[in-house]
Amino acid sequence: MTDRVRTYDTDVLIIGGGLAGCWTAISARRAGVRAIVAEKGYCGTSGVAASAGPGHWFVPPEARLREEAIARRMAGAQGLGDARWMERIIDRTYRTLPDIGTHYHYTPDDSGAVRRHALRGPEYLRALREKALAAGAVLLDHSPALQLLGHRDGRVSGAQGVSRQGDGDEWLVRAGAVVLATGGCAFRSHLLGGSNNTGDGLLMAVEAGAALSGMEFSSFFTVAPANTPLSRAMIFSFARYYDTQGREIAKPAAPNDHSAIAVALQGGPVLCDLSATPEIVRRQLPQISPNVTLTFRRLGIDPFTQRFPISLLGEGTIRGVGGVRVTGEDAGTDVPGLYVAGDVASREPVTGPVTGGGAVNAAWALASGCIAAEAAARSALENPLDQRSILEPLGDAGLSTRRDRTNSSTTRSAFANTLSKGPTRPDASASSEVEIVLREEMLSPTRQYFRNADTLAAASARLSAAWGALRDATPPSAGPRERQRFRELAAMTATARWCTASAAARTESLGMHRRTDSSTNGSDVPAYVISGGADTVWTRRQAAGTVS
Amino acid sequence: MITSLDTERCTACNQCVATCPRDVFEKTEHIPTIARPQDCQTCFLCELYCTADALFVHPEAEPAMAARLTPSDITPLLGEYRRESGWDEWSENPRYANQHWRMEDVFRLARDG
Known part of the structure; x- marks a missing residue:
């Protein structure tokens, strides 16, 4: 570390300021503790939710509705699901999500009702930033974390990283507890909004001694117009695909399984035909997903009359499932003082071996964030960090300063x-x-x-x-x-x-x-x-x- | 990939420097520069935060196609994302109201017909 290090003391440090990290910060402040968010990019535009449109798993508190929703997911989870976690995130999401109404401007639907669970990414993340700031969280933008810091009692007690902008080169936060909210890892696939999602939190957690689970559930690909990052699923729900000989590719047996397209792509370009899109959807599209219409306009393609080439973008553990293993009901890990929220955690308890898609993953991000924040706040209050205690970095892969x-x-x-x-x-x-x-x-x-x-x-x-x-x-x-x-x-x-x-x-x-x-x-x-x-x-x- | 920053429209507010999640722009004594275009993730979000409508992102992740665009191709498209998203001065215009809530209905229509 050089002498240009800005240091901070806090109760809960949150690494990552996307959907999960913002809700974690808001909840930590609500629990009455100090909270700092260290975000690699900009809290409000960073993370995969910011350029997407997360719905949320949103089920009213009627016993029959919730039992049915959980039973459906438990069946899909093929023995890996946990009904108690499902109940917990449904309940948390239903109770907490409407709070964003203080900062998110909802447009009522055609019946005049407000659908609280459907939020467009750029506006949602902008609102979450404003809400976190209003709650008194401290946001460190452009501050990628490089290493967790450990106390000799075995607790994770902060992190350090670099500052890409501003007057310091490095930062160091001493904290009572740490919540990782760094997202999944898409291996730089050009997935929309995914370039910052490089698995940093997974590495930090493992270096600190945590275990992962479900990492084999990482073989998920999304269709996008060729060479673009436009991995927005809605418009492709009307798609037909043709191989390089013009033969239609059979519809997948399971939703989201694009393996037949993957095979066809080995033989040459695969073309997408959206001509089955109903007229009304074509008209509504700009107001639902303006980034979809502008993409086609700028490519010079009328997607409803012209076939266009597509590619498959790897989602890694984002719409995959695996991540840091959650060891208890408090979103804790194998390591004291370390908690996880959102896609950095294994979502097997709520999805099993299939994707959580946007809705379950967004509900998980919100709810695990709230749960992790409250547990981290309790942990920080019970284990106050002595100002004089010496903290050591818990890992240094890729950070060697050796000159051997x-x-x-x-x-x-x-x-x-x-x-x-x-x-x-x-x-x-x-x-x-x-x-x-x-x-x-x-x-x-x-x-x-x-x-x-x-x-x-x-x-x-x-x-x-x-x-x-x-x-x-x-x-x-x-x-x-x-x-x-x-x-x-x-x-x-x-x-x-x-x-x-x-x-x-x-x-x-x-x-x-x-x-x-x-x-x-x-x-x-x-x-x-x-x-x-x-x-x-x-x-x-x-x-x-x-x-x- | 980020293609251009219109130097006449830019007001040097530096919002793009702050809000780009990939830290692509660099503050200078004058207007910001596109210092690290190769880091751009083509999320278009800088356009939303640019109230001067000075930024243009081409949807292809690699710059090949964007390189063929001329200013007369780009100028009519400046600001369209911010306008169609109903941000800032467009927020009261019902034509650009956020109808994201329709998404689940569209998915249902695709599934059930």
């Missing part, structure tokens, strides 16, 4: 050879090689849709080499943006390794996880695949419904 050139050039050379038989490269080039490996392994729709032991073993070897190279690489400059970039690469690589190892450990197909080398679908005893470890990745199966 012999050692790191050996690693680099081995890595370069693994990939391209090339000569020893400078670290900047090693980092772009890592980007290529991540893209080829994690963003290839066929690789992810059709997994088997051989492809997973090959992926695992390449990703291990990438990790080894990054682990000891020194960023070409010590500037805040370079350090952040290397740390993000390390986080994405680590996340890819947990996804791959978990996919190898689950030898049967289940939900979105498909094994081409297994004839069984599901297992007799529903089980979670737990994973962790930074340098040495491990997995273990744990029967659902058992503890530890």
